[in-house]
Amino acid sequence: PTAELQALDAAHHMHPFTAGAELAKKGARVITQGKGVWLTDSEGNRIVDGMAGLWCVNVGYGRHELGEVAKRQMDELCYYNTFFQTTHVPAIALATKIAELAPGDLNHVFYAGSGSEANDTNIRLVRRYWDVKGQPERHIIISRKNGYHGSTMGGGSLGGMTPMHQQGGLPIPGIVHINQPYWWGEGGDMTEDEFGLARAKELEDKILELGPEKVAAFIGEPIQGAGGVIVPPATYWPEIQRICQKYGILLIADEVITGFGRTGNWFGSQTFGIRPHIMTIAKGLSSGYAPIGGSIVCDEIAETVGGAGDFNHGYTYSGHPVASAVALENLRIIEEEGIIDHVRNVAHPYLAERWKALEDHPMVGEAKLVGLMGSIALTPDKARRAKFASEAGTVGLRTRERCFANNLVMRHVGDRMIIAPPLVIKPEEIDVLIERARKSLDESYAGLKA
Ligand code: PLP
Secondary structure (H helix, E strand, C coil): CHHHHHHHHHHHCCCCCCCHHHHHHHCCCCEEEEEECEEEECCCCEEEECCHHHHCCCCCECCHHHHHHHHHHHHHCCCCCCCCCCCCHHHHHHHHHHHHHCCCCEEEEEEECCHHHHHHHHHHHHHHHHHHCCCCCCCEEEEECCCCCCCCHHHHHHCCCHHHHCCCCCCCCCEEEECCCCHHHHCCCCCHHHHHHHHHHHHHHHHHHHCHHHEEEEEECCCECCCCCECCCCCHHHHHHHHHHHHCCEEEEECCCCCCCCCCCCCHHHHHCCCCCEEEECHHHCCCCCCCEEEEEEHHHHHHHHCCCCCCCCCCCCCCHHHHHHHHHHHHHHHHCCHHHHHHHHHHHHHHHHHHHHHHCCCEEEEEEECCEEEEEECCCCCCCCCCCCCCCHHHHHHHHHHHHCCEECEEECCEEEECCCCCCCHHHHHHHHHHHHHHHHHHHHHHHC
16 A cells, blocks of 8 residues: 555655655655556556656666566676676677767777766776876866766765755865856846856866866766756857867766757767767666666777776676666667657657747746757746745745646756656657646646735
């Protein structure tokens, strides 16, 4: 029975990013099954998953092929490591496939178990790179406020989430943050293009303030996901790219969300014309069917670090055979079923038109969408792009709760509502998503006026 499960859950299971006391009071929703974009809970409700789990179930729930591959691999070779000059077929095959898909000379994969671990790898990798290059003072990494790069000490430090920094003594030394390119919320009187340039210029200012000889790398998500699906102005990334190149700073694109089709290309870097030295990957790499992540590394860094003796870093599960085999099968499905073309076709214009139309709602300020990654800003005053003062954050929370009550998973970040459904979503399912979102917005708005 649901109540019994909830009581045991509250008693014994510590949830990420969740207040334990709240959980004990309300009980967590128990999800029991998934198929395509649909979830079922322990009460038999059918829920549209507008978030693909945590932005990861790209091929949708319930793909039996992935389970079959996992079973075959477990029977064949359940585990072996990739330390100390050993390897195995799934790790080789997956790295080869990733290198084929990744743009430019991103030809080398360092495996991790998650996006956070991969970003921890990146910190050590870029610092090691500069050490080998004879520039050991070059260790600072510049990141952005409100970026998200994971929950480990390294990932949480790279991230610029104030609530995370407030707990556990983050960030660790050697990581500094500049402002995010969030025009709607912070752009003032500037045009989007002007603002994009101004925010990119902050990188140059920070590099000059620190001294270019001290800066190892800049890291950013092509589109900030957990920060609220902040789509940068068109001027932003080209200018960031130019500045990194000018000062010889390594560029890390965190593609944990934007990778593997989410933005209508294999990688978000392709959508925005970014040419990174390293990409962080996880989530959609296996569509969440197995925990796996990694860093895709360019020739120069891989050869420099690899040519200089042991890189003293790695995880027991780096290149785990079962996770690697599942990821490879997942990439086969994305490729052979034309899922990235599907994203392009279904996102534009079908979802884009319906998403944009939400701007006619009295509480919706802007509606942004790139591929199948979207956000709306909730506002008490569209013309002024105002934020809720007295109810800051609670309007988004209430809207999310209304969505959940209406059997739609939509996430809130403060007063921004976000979606990232499985990439296989069909037009008729988009209709259900939009209808439930609209109903939830109406109910939340009614609560606002009361
Ligand atoms: N980087 C980005 C951009 C993410 O969105 C996330 C997770 O949401 C991570 C890193 C961390 O990945 P994981 O939760 O697999 O550690």
